Amino acid sequence: MAKGFAKEDLNTIPASLEVVKKTKKKSKADLKVVDKNAIKTTKYSDINLNKWKDYAHVFTNTLWTFPSRLKEHGHSNDYHGNYIPQVAQQLYERFTKKNDIVLDLFFGSGTSGIEAINMQRRCIGVELKDELAESVSEKFTPKQLVTDVNIICADSTSELAKEKVKARLDIMGEKQAQFLILHPPYDDIIKFSDKKEDLSNCETTEQFYDMFEKVAKNGYDLLEKGRFAALIIGNSYKHSQEIPLAFKCMERMANLGFVLKATIVKDIQGNERAKGRTANLWRYRALAGGYYIFNHEYIFIMQKV
Numbered sequence: 001m002a003k004g005f006a007k008e009d010l011n012t013i014p015a016s017l018e019v020v021k022k023t024k025k026k027s028k029a030d031l032k033v034v035d036k037n038a039i040k041t042t043k044y045s046d047i048n049l050n051k052w053k054d055y056a057h058v059f060t061n062t063l064w065t066f067p068s069r070l071k072e073h074g075h076s077n078d079y080h081g082n083y084i085p086q087v088a089q090q091l092y093e094r095f096t097k098k099n100d101i102v103l104d105l106f107f108g109s110g111t112s113g114i115e116a117i118n119m120q121r122r123c124i125g126v127e128l129k130d131e132l133a134e135s136v137s138e139k140f141t142p143k144q145l146v147t148d149v150n151i152i153c154a155d156s157t158s159e160l161a162k163e164k165v166k167a168r169l170d171i172m173g174e175k176q177a178q179f180l181i182l183h184p185p186y187d188d189i190i191k192f193s194d195k196k197e198d199l200s201n202c203e204t205t206e207q208f209y210d211m212f213e214k215v216a217k218n219g220y221d222l223l224e225k226g227r228f229a230a231l232i233i234g235n236s237y238k239h240s241q242e243i244p245l246a247f248k249c250m251e252r253m254a255n256l257g258f259v260l261k262a263t264i265v266k267d268i269q270g271n272e273r274a275k276g277r278t279a280n281l282w283r284y285r286a287l288a289g290g291y292y293i294f295n296h297e298y299i300f301i302m303q304k305v
């Protein structure tokens, strides 16, 4: 067994057992059980480890590049600041089982929910902006909104949001969620609203970290033990220096008890509308000011142990 993996992470479900006798001795002790069609999974994914070579499409390295954004299967690039659906696909396949509940506390345009439906998972999304929560609901059928996707309009830092999520979990027959996605505003890089509860409206970056930590704490409490969380975030530039937003937020999560499992660097080229138009200006600024232009953001994989 690979170093770092706990035996209890593995979950073997025998399908058709076949008993094969060894040729040398025929005593009962020498009977070997060979399970040709056994499905061996972890407790948190449906990937059949006995057929691991069939999963070439599932990433196991830490550098993620995608040639282009997926725009089919319910997705549209209609929200400045959304993440690309292929990220959800990768994460769900690695860290969720069919029918699991994904909790997204910064739901935005609902990428996590759309992909949950596409991959037969369920989702609870919390979004601060009521008009957005309402318009995103229209991306789902009335039936899906009853059984598979629950959209809550609330401030994810609050106790009230936590109580609302608990109530929805209860309706969906669960006590806690099986996967947590946190894709917060990157401080004030994009202003999402004028609301004071909006993480993109904080007066200082320190206040942003504090508010993020409150959301992460709610997420921690609402996540099942042993399950995973993904924090999707990039760094920023402020006052002529790079601010390690991503790492500070990851640290706040670690302080809450999440264990860091992976730091993924994700290519964002072609994903930044504004910078495409002003590429030369950015290049000039980089050369003149000793900067580099961000081509990546981070996905931290963390586990509630």
Ligand SMILES: C[S@@+](CC[C@H](N)C(=O)[O-])C[C@H]1O[C@@H](n2cnc3c(N)ncnc32)[C@H](O)[C@@H]1O
Binding pocket: 079, 081, 082, 083, 105, 106, 107, 108, 109, 110, 111, 112, 126, 127, 128, 129, 154, 155, 156, 157, 183, 184, 185, 186, 192, 193, 197, 198, 199, 200
């Ligand atoms: C980076 S976007 C998330 C985009 C989303 N992942 C998607 O693919 O569309 C961050 C979202 O968090 C929301 N937000 C900011 N502060 C919040 C808070 N206190 N509670 C809930 N949502 C909040 C913003 O309105 C924005 O839609």
